[in-house]
Amino acid sequence: MLEARSLSATAHFLASFVPPAVDADFLRLVARETWRTVAIATAGISVAFVLAVPLAFVATAALSVSSLAGRMAAWPATVRQCARVLMVALRTVPELVWALLFVRVVGLGPTAGVLAIGLTYGGMLGKVFAEILESCDAHPTRTLLANGSGRVQAFLYGLLPQAATELTSYTIYRWECAIRSSVVLGFVGAGGLGQQMDSSLKMLAGNEVATMLLVFIALVALADALSAWLRRMLR
Amino acid sequence: MRLGPTTPSAVELPRHLIELRGRAALIALGALALAAASFWSLDLQWSQLWSAEAAKAMSKFAAEFFPPDLSPPFARKVALATAETLAMSALGTILPALFGLLLALPAARTHARPLARILTRLLLNALRAIPELVWASLMLIAAGLGPMAGTLALTLHTTGVLGRLFAEAIENAPPGPSFALRAQGARPAQVLLYATLPQIAPQLLSYTLYRWENNIRAATILGVVGAGGLGQLLSYHLELFQMARTATVLLATLALVLAVDGASYLVRRAMTR
Numbered sequence: 290m291l292e293a294r295s296l297s298a299t300a301h302f303l304a305s306f307v308p309p310a311v312d313a314d315f316l317r318l319v320a321r322e323t324w325r326t327v328a329i330a331t332a333g334i335s336v337a338f339v340l341a342v343p344l345a346f347v348a349t350a351a352l353s354v355s356s357l358a359g360r361m362a363a364w365p366a367t368v369r370q371c372a373r374v375l376m377v378a379l380r381t382v383p384e385l386v387w388a389l390l391f392v393r394v395v396g397l398g399p400t401a402g403v404l405a406i407g408l409t410y411g412g413m414l415g416k417v418f419a420e421i422l423e424s425c426d427a428h429p430t431r432t433l434l435a436n437g438s439g440r441v442q443a444f445l446y447g448l449l450p451q452a453a454t455e456l457t458s459y460t461i462y463r464w465e466c467a468i469r470s471s472v473v474l475g476f477v478g479a480g481g482l483g484q485q486m487d488s489s490l491k492m493l494a495g496n497e498v499a500t501m502l503l504v505f506i507a508l509v510a511l512a513d514a515l516s517a518w519l520r521r522m523l524r
Numbered sequence: 525m526r527l528g529p530t531t532p533s534a535v536e537l538p539r540h541l542i543e544l545r546g547r548a549a550l551i552a553l554g555a556l557a558l559a560a561a562s563f564w565s566l567d568l569q570w571s572q573l574w575s576a577e578a579a580k581a582m583s584k585f586a587a588e589f590f591p592p593d594l595s596p597p598f599a600r601k602v603a604l605a606t607a608e609t610l611a612m613s614a615l616g617t618i619l620p621a622l623f624g625l626l627l628a629l630p631a632a633r634t635h636a637r638p639l640a641r642i643l644t645r646l647l648l649n650a651l652r653a654i655p656e657l658v659w660a661s662l663m664l665i666a667a668g669l670g671p672m673a674g675t676l677a678l679t680l681h682t683t684g685v686l687g688r689l690f691a692e693a694i695e696n697a698p699p700g701p702s703f704a705l706r707a708q709g710a711r712p713a714q715v716l717l718y719a720t721l722p723q724i725a726p727q728l729l730s731y732t733l734y735r736w737e738n739n740i741r742a743a744t745i746l747g748v749v750g751a752g753g754l755g756q757l758l759s760y761h762l763e764l765f766q767m768a769r770t771a772t773v774l775l776a777t778l779a780l781v782l783a784v785d786g787a788s789y790l791v792r793r794a795m796t797r
Contacts, residue, residue: 299666328562335559381781385657385745385755386774389762394582399566457551473657476749477759480566483658487749490661498662506653522547 305495309503318485319504326481326508329399329474330467333406337467338460340379340411345418348372351427351448352440373419379412388474402479406467417459425451458520465516472505482508588767592775602757602776609753609780612671612746613739616678621732623679624686631691634702634720648691651684656742660751671752678739678746689731693724733791740784744777754780 355362391401430447475483489497659677702719747755
């Protein structure tokens with residue numbers, strides 16, 4: 290690494306960072322890829338949400354009817370455990386590994402990124418949703434269930450009003466994380482800014498890399514500020 | 525007995541609740557619009573994913589993973605890569621703990637002039653803003669393929685994270701002891717060594733451990749761009765369609781992540797008890 294030739298290559302590459310590439314065509318490309326990055330993150334979070342809500346609903350022990358009469362029956366306990374194991378499995382595989390595998394199945398492009406974020410974040414959201422629901426005061430829910438309301442009703446009228454703010458705020462926070470991760474996923478071919486950055490790096494086009502790094506930092510800062518503002522608004 | 529009149533106005537919501545509902549509805553609408561725009565603008569190949577052909581391809585792809593290649597030479601290679609991953613994460617946490625502390629001093633309000641503070645904060649923010657994987661692919665140009673690039677990437681990103689956390693810890697240290705020393709005429713270095721650092725040492729240690737946990741997880745995937753460890757084996761064998769070997773590497777990755785999760789859970793429980 291410290292050999293003269295390698296050092297001069299590095300220095301050359303670093304020198305090419307300034308000035309960043311700002312020609313109109315390239316900026317248009319970067320703008321498009323930036324939107325795709327945000328879109329992959331948003332679509333991924335949507336998939337994750339759709340996965341997480343039923344999983345969390347199934348996993349929440351406060352919604353157990355059989356446990357009203359003492360211990361939870363064996364069958365419902367097994368189903369709850371299965372939902373938990375499924376969520377652990379989904380989130381234990383790093384999203385980058387999901388992306389690598391999906392790139393193999395559906396080819397290069399945003400589909401792999403959306404699926405990777407959807408599965409990993411589905412597991413994370415589901416787990417945290419279930420934890421938030423469990424940490425609510427269970428009394429209203431139990432009363433509703435004891436009086437014969439269905440699980441969905443007990444969830445909507447007993448648990449959701451207590452937990453809605455926290456659930457929303459956590460989902461927004463995860464969206465912010467997904468934006469960061471969707472850039473990274475691009476490096477294995479899942480589309481967006483990361484993929485573009487990867488190809489510019491491979492061509493040693495330092496000025497393009499510099500522009501995209503700046504855009505990326507700005508994007509993350511923006512998402513960070515937006516997410517903090519939205520979460521403050523909910524309080 | 526007469527019951528009081530029950531008009532709808534009697535159950536009106538408090539004002540702040542109405543406002544909160546309005547805001548929540550706005551956020552929900554915004555989120556829906558953004559999600560719709562995202563799905564619409566991305567050329568997603570759902571149809572390809574749900575077709576019978578894709579199902580066949582996917583089940584064939586999944587079947588190729590079995591059985592994983594557990595032959596001794598390859599298992600040794602995977603074990604070596606696991607050790608490399610752990611070594612990368614350890615070095616990539618210890619070095620940043622040192623650099624982070626060095627940078628935290630000028631970044632903390634307590635010990636620094638405003639200009640130095642702003643400049644160090646900028647540097648720390650820039651280091652932190654770029655993810656490990658992006659650093660890794662930048663470092664490949666300087667350090668070449670292998671664990672060196674991964675270690676450097678972890679070091680750069682983690683220095684940014686720890687530097688900031690350490691600076692905040694220094695700023696939030698109780699001011700009493702350092703004030704007492706300063707009143708006795710101690711020099712700034714003495715104040716730092718005998719008042720500030722001893723107070724925040726446990727916090728620094730716990731931040732460093734937390735980052736180590738994070739870095740083990742990061743190190744397993746950094747290699748995907750060629751920066752050493754399990755990730756490099758994973759992408760190598762996946763590229764060559766050696767699915768049995770890929771499966772072994774995947775198993776090792778999962779085992780490592782689960783082990784770290786379990787260990788961190790146990791340590792946390794032991795510490796809070």
